[in-house]
Amino acid sequence: MATVTLKGNPVTTSGELPKTGVDAPNFKLVATDLSSKSLNDYLGSTVVLNIFPSVDTGTCAQSVRTFNEKASQLDNTKVLCISKDLPFALSRFCAAEGLENVESLSDFRDGNFGKSYGLTFVDGPLEGLHSRCVVVLNKDAEVIYTEQVSEITEEPNYEAALNSLS
Structure with missing residues (x-):
């Protein structure tokens, strides 16, 4: 468990993020x-997982906007x-904002993503939602x-996340 x-x-979260x-x-x-969508759908590309509690909050919305802007400059x-x-x-948020360089995915059905990545809140007012995290994967999903x-x-450290791609 991690504490933020x-x-x-x-x-407290349900576990720890996967190790590098x-x-x-x-x-x-x-x-x-x-x-x-599964991880297999993205093999062969580097992947930035921008994970957050809800797009209906200012900080979460800003992270989507910022990664959308940065993603337009990234190859593969x-x-x-x-x-x-x-x-x-x-979908409504991205359409209203004109965001086309990010892909939005939901863990609403079973919450298994949050559980397997160890980032679901287990207490507090956001219990059951995801912690704000960034996980970057190479083209082999490592x-x-x-x-x-x-x-x-x-907000997350955008530059550190994107610099890991170099």
């Missing part, structure tokens, strides 16, 4: 068209924005970078 804070108050150098756990998530890289938001909310943001209301 929400406005200074401790909140290991194969990323597979996942089954729901795309905005309600199709299923997919940015997956993952939360437990319904696919409809994720973990090359992780960050669990220590204060939920703060």
Whole structure:
């Protein structure tokens, strides 16, 4: 279990993020068209997993916007924005914002992504949602970078995540 804070108050997650150098756990998530996506769908590309509690909060929305902007400059890289938001909310947000360089995926059906990546909140007001994290995978789906943001209301370190791709 890891502990982060929400406005200074401790909140616990269900485990620890995968370690660098290991194969990323597979996942089954729901795309905005309600199709299923797994890690195998992204093999051969580097992948940035931008994980957050809900796109309906300012910090989460900003992380999607920022990664959308940065992703347009990356070759052979997919940015997956993952939360437990319904696919409809994720689609609506990206359409309203004109975001086309990120892919939104939802863990709403069974929450197994959050469990297998060890980032589901197990207590606090956001219990059941995902912690703010970034996990970067190489083209073989090996973990090359992780960050669990220590204060939920703060943005991730975009530069460190993107520099791991070099």
